[in-house]
Amino acid sequence: MNGLTISRRSAILGALILPGCTAITRLNAAAEPRDTFDLRPVDLGQGRAITRRTLLVADATAPVALATDRMLIRSGTQSIAYLPDARWSDDVPGLVQLLLVQSLSSSGQIGFVGVPNAGPIPDIVILTRIDRFDVDVLDGAGLRAVLDLTCTLLRDRDQRVITSQQFARTLPVGNDSGAAVASAFQRLMNETLPEITAWTLRNIA
Structure with missing residues (x-):
């Protein structure tokens, strides 16, 4: 299993199906204990530094x-x-922001990688939209995990957009357990x- 189970193991697809985003308020009322799953960053190894620029990974x-910690099913x-x-x-x-920070940092090829309000003034900002x-x-x-991110690199001093790129892929999910969903998303992020x-x-080099 690629996802890390932190608490008790039990996850099945709920019968509650709600139209649109109105599901949020009703589901937030649920207080039952839930298994918690984490995703690991990719360790890219410490390569040769190719830029001294500082990179901020925006929220x-x-x-x-x-925009919740719940596992969404469509x-x-x-x-x-x-x-x-x-x-x-x-x-x-x-979760996505932290994975980006840790993975970009692990490359060892960028002068500094951080989050807002932590570290030096950035040269470059990476904006991430999760679709x-x-x-x-x-x-x-059948079930299919879907990951679709659009990243934009922005020059901080003049807010000029350098480039944007969509990163999208899918992967079958074996069953409707939290462990299976987390494992699929770990593979997608890998x-x-x-x-x-x-x-x-x-x-940015």
């Missing part, structure tokens, strides 16, 4: 339905649900984080 943005285009007994270790934007970080219910009852790092280095 990631996401739709309301994703059925069709309108209905969403959350796994009732599983959650991420942080809300999805915070998908959830699971689709497919025809025939592929995506090195790609984002290589893209970043090409455009």
